[in-house]
Amino acid sequence: MKTDPMRSDRGIVPPLVTPLTEKGRLDLVGLECLIEHVVAGGVHGLFILGTTGEGPSLCCEVRREMIRHTCRIARGRLPVYVGISDTAIIESVSLARFAADAGCDFVVVTPPYYFPVGQVELTAYFRQLLAELPLPTMLYNMPSVTGLSIDPETVRSLLDQEKVVGLKDSSGDLDYFKEILKIASVREDFSVMVGPEHLLAQTLALGGDGGVAGGANIWPSIFVDLYEASVSDESVDISPLNSYIVQLGEIYKVGPESITATIARTKMALSICQICTETTAPPILPTNSKERERISQILVQLGRIPGQSHAGIPQSQIA
Template structure:
């Protein structure tokens, strides 16, 4: 694989029909929206994609259809995190068969585990899978904030990089410093950290908001790597507006995920059907969202 994995990689939402089966027509529309926005990769079955909630057959179909539509134009990352060890391996094998490029793996999210148990878990998985693995640190969902030592162990086993969604900028800087002379991709999961991470030696961002405004994040990425501070200031203000006005309509812990899918429905890209317990916005909040989206000059 080409090192490092770089750029803006949206954690793509999963377009669903009312019966919660995959909406293939909307999937193609969404993928083209992202590709036309200039994104550098697409991440399937992440948090914004409702990966852990989807039926296994829907997950497999999403991988198959997405790889078909993308057709090698950008790298495809597939989330394989699960509470079932055999399901992790099965999804990894399916992703390989269908032409995906990377696997993304977080700690299993039901039983609390220690750092040493996570290392043992990775020792069982990484040698079994054929695609490069990106370890995923998202403690709000998994109960475990991966330590630097655990991530170093993952690299020694062959992991290709880390996606850090810990929300801890200091930890991100520590990762960048620890791997600055090594072939290991550092990908931020927090949109507001994007410029800081890139200008300090990180490689990319998995930005949920890029589902809605891919060009905004691509332009911010380019401004950041070129250290165009005037453009960074203007573009970061738009990202902050997205955070404050679009993601804050609701008070749910999953408000940003719901807002992103509801926004895409208002843009006529896909429906806002979501797998319970998540749901799209009620009509009143959707109207507020519609009004706020119109304020973006993007």
């Protein structure tokens, strides 16, 4: 059954990059430009301080500035999700309370990283954390960075927690995604969203609720168009839209592939598009001049460079 595109915890929710100055401070001009860019593209929410937002690499002050200024710029126009994961529960709770006071709508939590805990410990950890969180909470499954997957049975055991309203899956495992959909079907208010954007069309067809797609920083409208076409009652051929998303994904393949390189290339693409700076937080290295040239070529082909367009892309999607 197709999902309701009007729910606030569904749709396309870009994991915003964190625009930074060369000194590692928050670039407020870049942040406002980025938020207005994705809002104009029709996105359904904003996710800050996640993986793409380099959350774990930012100091506490910059994290709080990102929360405060994102809420100020968003002005309640769409929900704000904030990643609060830390190795210490007290720090996660502190950031969540700050986010609630600033006006955020959801918090997003991963398993604790560093110590390799089991699923019994993980369940206890989430229950202890949830008891202190002030906002509806999305679980975030990304074992490639946390070193720990949230097992389907762990998700099932947490469904009695009303505060848990969904899960973002960035594992890239479609079998896992299907299992979570099956488990979550007992709760109409539980959303299951996908991270890897090349799986967005497939997961929407399976009944997924949307995508937290890094590419939506660069080209938000194409992801929104694909989502809205997928959940509409009409039979729409989404293959051309999906093709553009696949082409956009070529940016991530420029140079050696890694999660950190993907973040740097996303920022470089945004810099080329004159949206925000390409500065990254250590240990993430910026892209080099050769990579920048190739990323520029991909963006030109897709009509993403200001003042240029691609004849094969409908004008309504050049936004």
